[in-house]
Amino acid sequence: MDATILNVLRDPAGVPFFPVVFQGLYILTWALHAAFVLLALGSFGLSLYGSMKQKHDANWKVLNPHLIQTGKLSISLLILLGIAPLLFTQVIYDAGWYVANTLSGAWVFIFIYALIAAYLMFYWYYYANKRNGGGGTFIGLISFLIVVFCGILMHNFAVISISTPDQWMEMYAPGGVIDTSGLNLAWDIVRLAFLVSLAIPVLGIFLQNYSDFVSTKSDYSADFVSFTRKLGNKFAVIGLLISAVLFVLWMMQENLLMHPVSLATIVSVVILLIMAMFLKNSYITTLWLVVVALFISGIRELIRYNIMSGLGYDLYGYPVNLEIPTIAMFLSTFVILGFTGVAYILTMAWKVGKLENGATLDGTKSAAVTKLGNITLGLFVLWMLIYFAWGMIILFKNTL
């Protein structure tokens, strides 16, 4: 694909805001999405081992249902948080997104239904394990393998979209004969191995958080707290070392090892390793993990930008048709309503999680829960009023 065609494949309507903003939002939201992909893989994978141990081991008996619950929530959140990066990438990198989806169209369809099957089986695993106080490992394993298969397909879409523009034509018409089956696949093993390996340290740091969280509750024994902390330390440290080696290999393959973003990522991983090894308050380690995730997301974007601009794709020259009302709606909803609303539920969840032995949270006696609840409800009502007023004004303007 040459520059002319890559630029022709941009949408003629242009972009509704400056491309660099979409790039930034992409990096941010992909990092959030990836965090839950990795937590899902890690907690789900470890729970399979735990499901075999939990009937005979007191610590696994307590930990494993929580790992399964974490996997269940993480899969839901990874799907949710995956929507935003998909949205932002296709606004500015139309060529890659749409070509990958058409060249792999059949796999796109398979991906959707495979993911549904995997998640339904996960619920089966969850209920089987809950009912019997352990087990369900076989159905869990099948579900896990399908999740991994879906991950590989998603990796394939990414590789086709960013790493192979010069091979697109050969994929579509090998030897000059057009193939509309949508069955193309592509891999980058080092990149895939690195990204998957991150599930280990993410799981480790999650277990450290978990240990810190339950350490303040009287219904969890000191032995259990120590067990989960040690498990977390082990996963975090060994996982970070594996990921660091794979990251260096990946950067060498991409000729980016000495790039400032790459070096900053390595430094950030080393700091994370030290924090995971020595820091007592693991919540701070998690905050730093977010920074590392943003660096990794940034590296992915850097690789794509380099490839596409190397082929002549003019990202920052994408025609802009500024669209102020809807970006104002998004930013105000995201920042004001979104943050308040999520803070409201997380505050409640934190307090509920700290309850002991079947106690009930009286939210009306918590100033934080009451205030955040009132503000969130008020913001939703206000949002609805503005929406209908805006709609009426536009409708009257255009029809009367």
Add this chain to the structure above:
Amino acid sequence: MDYLGLFPVFYVPDVGSAWLMGLTGTIHIMASHTSVGAAMLFAFLAHKAYKEDRDDLYDYMKRYGMFLLIFSYVIGSITGPGIWYTATAASPRGISALIHNFVWVWATEWVFFIYEVIAVFALVYFIGKIDKKTHLKLTYTFALASVGTLALIIGIISFMMWPGNDAFYNTGSASDAFFGLNTFPHMFLRIGFMVMMSGVIGLIISSAMKRENVELSNELTRKMGYVGLIGGFVALFFFMWYISTLPANADAVLGLTLDSIIFNRIILAIMFSLYFFLAILKPQWIGKYLAVIMMFVIGIVGVWPGEKLRESMRKPYVAGQYIYSNQIISRDVPGKGVKSEVEVVAAKGLLGVDPWVPERLRTITPENKLEVGEYLTKRACSNCHSLEKGGKYRSMIALFTDKVQMTDAASIKSYMQVIGTGSIPYMPKIALPDEEYDAMAEWIATQINN
């Protein structure tokens, strides 16, 4: 070369790629409409439970919520992006037009969706762990977030039908595109259906509770009967308003199938009215198997034909009445700087503007004529028609053999040329160079006569 921003063709033999989207869409509608309807229902039940201090209603909400987590928030939340993915594979430029017009609307919906999903987990798992008043407030916010997702997506899918006036074409404004003529009727039609779906699913849950608490089961079955009836009435009422806000090309398609649609809707309305009246008058007669069967009936006989009809009524366009289903831009949109591509296609042919044609096929020769004809037919027709003999959906071969009864290349070519003049309102008005019509007609004739 004057290339157009066309993408590779993805085609599923015998079915057509667009129908993959239809299937995913139907499943998604069942799941997502239930979730919004159930969110409103939960607000009602939580309010009642708080005011009347009734613990038993929380048990029902918990069971319903667990069902919802799997039905709506597993199947629904995957098929949502699933529609997007399959639409991208089938109609890349159509979805691109929507994304580039409405990216911030979609991003806003994403914020609502995040809140909705976190809230549903919270309100299901917090039952019995937080006080009723706090739970009620949480449920209100969940309901508003859920309705908010509808409020945000409805303008986009209404725009797919048409913006309703010329304002959008002149200004390029997302507001003018979003709040079109049929946005609000469409919204209230769907709200009615969502409420009805919450009743249909609610009947599954209430009928499954008989063994543990027959009184509660009967009370809730009655309530779900009322909910279903009210929802169905609202949906039917706004369907009438919605129909009156459709564009002329939709009327043409509607005219072709109006009798069967009215028949189908009357049968459905009678069937579900009887079902809901039965739930109200004889709740003990509603068993869980009947309730599950009725859910499939609404999906297969109600939603699937409804979505097929909505997709058909958009023809020949795929989005905003400026992009044809075959991905060619049909008109200028000065507000966005978009230019019609019909003229350049007429002058240079698809072979001259499609960047994905291999060099050996760019010029038609006797040796490659059938191969080129097949590709051009896929490019121009496969978004709506299956192309093989015995194809399942809108089979092109069946249209030629059974409907217009033309089987030779010359007649097929003449027919296509007439369509290209815009003589059929639901077919795209695009002329092609003579040799491209020739190649397509010859390939189609070969398929018919093989």
